[in-house]
Every structure is written in structure tokens, then in C-alpha cells.
Amino acid sequence: MSNLLAVCLGNYCRSPFAQLALARRGGPGLAVRSAGLIGKWQDRPAHSAMINAARRLGYDLTAHRAQQISLDVLDWADTVLAMDASVLATLRAVCGPENENKLRLYLGDRDVPDPMGQDDAAFHECAVLIEVGTVLHTGGRIT
Template identity: 90%
Template sequence: MMSKLLVVCLGNYCRSPFAQLALARRGGPRMVVRSAGLIGKWQDQPAHSAMINAARRLDYDLTAHRAQQISLSMLDWADTVLAMDAFVLTTLRAVCGPENENKLCLYLGDRDVPDPMGQDDAAFNECAVLIEAGTVLHTGGRFT
């Protein structure tokens, strides 16, 4: 059975684009992963250059990513919606309606993935490592 995951952060500019790649790699062909942001500030823009570099250090190519704002059709499409932090989760709960409530959870289960925006390259690298490690929570712990 195919799983459909939607990963959401604030702008679809740093955290969720990388999580999309990491989950897709770890989940393999049985998992379809998309990402989006709550706001459209970076709509159609590439991922943050520091996140592209952090992804490259972990052997991922994030250069093809273009940011998109979340839509109700994306929420309907997903089996599971993974919020990068509590603020995103709270906002999703407010906009998605009770029919989608059971789909929503934090990416790391019980804690936030810190937003590296405005910080140095080390913060982006740490964020990427944390996101990659978190894939185990959503893929049954298997690498494919």
C-alpha cells in the first residue's frame, strides 16, 4: 500500500523541502512525499542556499525544489501531514477542519524541528541531520 505524506513548515523554503527528499529516499517507492509552507512568501523560489548546501553534505540534491503554499487539496490528498513545529501544527489544526485532524502530527513526534532561518550554516547542517534522523519515525525504520 502506498503512503502519501505531506510535510509542512512555515515557508517551504528550508525544513520541509529537505524532509520531503529524506522521507522519499528512506520510504522508497511505497511512499509519495510532498512539501508545502503555510505562507507563500517564497512561492516558486528555490530552497534556501544554506539548506541546499546542507542537503548536499548529506548526499541529497535539493536544487530542483520550488516552494509552494499549502492548499486544501494538498491536505485532502495526504494520508499523513507532518508539521515541522508546534506553531505549524496549531495553524494546520485551525485551517484544515476536523475531518483532517487525525492526519496531523509533529514530524519528530514530541518536539519541534528548529527553524534555521536567520542562523549560520551550522544551524542548517544540524537541522538537516535532525530531519534525516527523524525519517525513521515515518518509514518503519527501513532504508530502501
């Protein structure tokens, strides 16, 4: 069993969708959670435009409730996937050098752009990019 944690700024757009996509693509040997650096949307549903983008790709994001990152969930994770370089830098500061080996960018060498404040098309493009990126974390399996 491998534990993946997807992290974005608020657990409101990108990381909730990444959690769903990774769980679907990863199979039974992969446990996935998501969290945000800030608690602004704590216990609130995902952004409505991301819920709609997810639906268009065959996912149901309506049950999601935002969670702020905690030391417990960081300890749980074998791998922590940051949606962008800014989130990764904050995680490095929070996690300390002893956890550096489990921190990485979701797309390996580039950011997943934050769609906040943009139109529905930006949310859809973001979701597609996240779904394509699952290949990096699921052994290349797409089911």
C-alpha cells in the first residue's frame, strides 16, 4: 500500500480533483488524500466550477469537503504531491529536511496552474492536466 497526499493552496480546486483522479487510476494498492495549506475553505465543498469540470470527465466531486494540512496527514503520506512550486516551497518549510525525500511537484517539473478567478474553460483545462498527470504516480496505468 502506498499513501499519496495531493496539496494545493486551499483544497478547493486542484488537490480535491487530483485525489479523485489518482484514486481512480491507482487501483487498490494506492490510498489518496488531499489537503490545502490554508484553512479558508475548511469543511466547504470544492469550487463549483471544479465540480462541473470533474463531472464532464466522469468524476463526482460533490462529496468533497476541504481540509487544511496537518502534521498527522503529512506523516501518513509516503509521497506528498504539491500542485505548484509555491506550495512545494511552503511544504519544504513545514515538513523539514527529514521529509524532503517525499515531497515533489505533481507534474514532475512544472506547475498545475491555479484556475481560481478564471472561467470554466480554465477549470476544465486544469482538470484534464491533472488527470493526464496521474500517469506519473500510478505506475503508468490508466484504467
